Amino acid sequence: MHTQVLPEPTEAARTEGKAARMTSLHLSAMGEMVERFLDAAARGDLTQASTLLSNTPSLINQKGYSGWTALMLAARNGHYNVVEVLLSHGCDKFSVNSSSQTAYDIAKFWGHRHISNLLGRTDDGCRRVLPDTDLHQHENYFSRETLDRLSGKRTDKVWLETKRNHPDTVYLLFSNLSPMVSSSQVDEHTGVETKLCRFRYEAVKELLQKPATVLIFLGVEKRRGPSSPSSSQMEEGVQEPPAWFAISTDEDAAELLKRCREKNCSFPKTPNRDLLTFSEEEAGIVAQARSVLAWHSRYSFCPTCGSSTQLEEGGYKRSCLNADCRSLKGVHNTCYPRVDPVVIMLVIHPDGNQCLLGRKKIFPARMFSCLAGFVEPGETMEDAVRREVEEESGVKVGPVQYISCQPWPMPSNLMIGCLAVAISTDIKVDENEIEEARWFQRQQVIESLLKGPHPAFTFPPRQTIAHQLIKHWIGMNSNL
Template identity: 80%
Template structure:
């Protein structure tokens, strides 16, 4: 393509994006009729015409772009979709339009939002096929299948490879994947743990751009989709890394930071694998009688080897992987324009986040929210509303995200729990979201449910 042709194309894209931003439906339609490929073109900071129209409240343009098949799930450089943008700027009619999954979908709860919040670590790219876990013949066939994908874990962390993106100098991490031939020696070792993760979903094929010692071959046509397994071994990490052909492979040393650099799809796989492996690392002995246990059902059950153990009679929850429920809540001031955030001593300077705590036995989610907020900050809470949840594989928690309305405002911090807590205005939080960290306030990264709760509150037009 000549520089003249390139210049004409860039000019056409700029003209289209400007028309979408101004709400010029006639010009948008005319340009698309001549150059249909403009519909998903991106401009500055990765903004599409749909995003610009959503930002400025141009319902007609948004409706037209959707009707012509634009991709509403594209994200800009701030990882915002058009839906996120419309919610943030309070264009409820547009956000409702963007949240619809089909024409027959109707609102079923007063004031509820049809948009299903998907948090980091939550995406399911694999069909878990739990019904196949006890099928030993099928499982063994999948383990030795040449198309099967294996992930290597050491000390609960997956082997990853990293590369720098040129544009923003960001580090992107990918899982290193192996075939059966590359790991069959590990599978034969008695101390190796092998966890069945599932098979690839056909409707959402996974990119195989990140290869390992045995590159994935998307050309292969098989009757069944590839199965995925996670391997945990006590072999020296440095020796394991020699198996990978990627230049910059490693096992993360700071999972709370490094695992947030994976793609949404791979993060979901890691959440499943890491949580199950963490359970095995803690339950190698029977919690009921103290005897040794063995792994069964693809890694989703442990059976006590003591034939007299009562865990072998009936169903016992100690035999299956554990998940710890944690409430994490954004507390809203009674005036509706402030939120309560706290910080721990281990947080970087200026970082504040939502309050959080474990749900206790026999306690409801709502009561856990009220108890934890009062214990940590001294603030009393009234109404509690569920927003969304997030698996958090460090080691195996389910973060239950809520909004809560305060019925008292005086703060008295329990210094054993947190270092500080404060009310922050909507304007302070909005400026931090739009412009980045401020001297007095930094909020958690977008991959955390705390960030998403804060963004959800900013996008609300009114209080609970």
């Protein structure tokens, strides 16, 4: 039997094999060192992190799982001293992980303000006033400012009187807090388009003489140029843009409708639905006018002494007619329009891939929305979020992040939209508040928003901040 004899490896082959083994060992050792360095940063072990970095400076921007650097891990866990040392060694603070998040984004999300402030400073030591991510927030419905409110002109009685009589001034008519509108059928995708009915002075001047009429100065149309007119420009005779006023009267709605030449005018009967059909430009005007008129409808008498009151400052103040009332002495907020702050929050599951939604009995069938509740006196926004979520659903919340806000003229709320991270997941609803709460998988939410309503559930319409919070969340990655 012939036995094959294998040739001895050449010297070159032996050298090449040895080099490959050495490279493998080096990579293994380097990988282990990276893991130790990242772990030290995550735990806040400044001594170990500094020692490893001194021996191997190339560790500074090494990435681990999901593209996280030592700076990101230290920022995530609130280790200010580690972040400070890493920055002093010249680490790349603009590096992003696999979800395109910087260390600044991570620190801000988890509420480590001292670290986000440090990371937000520019190379010359100046603080970046607004991070790039804050400059492109979504504009919520009812939020667009089409008019320049010119609040400084509200105390100028002569100027206001001139504007009231001006032929270019625009008047909006309200009945029971609903604006007169004209509606037209649009295509099947957009449905009905609602527009405000606009009147001139001649059409409403007799209404202005009635004692029960409430008149609100809304502002002047914003110029389309690069800047708005200043008060000094206006006083120098520069042509001013048209002013807008809102009128609320006790005249019968049918009589008011006769003033409109168009045939398809009406007053919306269901505000929560009908007021969501305006253009973005007109929705903001409606929110302003309706909120102030709602305040007048509820506070026609002095809340301090019960006497009658009179309108002042373009409709933005009511003064008590009782000369002895203490509301006329010192600083009081009982004579100005009120805004009720409400927190509305999308609660995220600790796994990052589920969100908590609830439904009230008054909701349309199958609709789920974000939890919400009023902010109480002496309470921070963050504490209000935690309290309301636990009261309504039994779920405890940790970090809270503000996203955006929305005026909600039903009658005069400011919806403060937040994301919140749950630190418990068991649900126990308060049936006096909501009838059901449920965790929804991210994929379920995506399919419902992109492909149309799910057979088992639906979400609020796009005009609501709840819808925008949900949409904001599914646009994020769960890598925080």
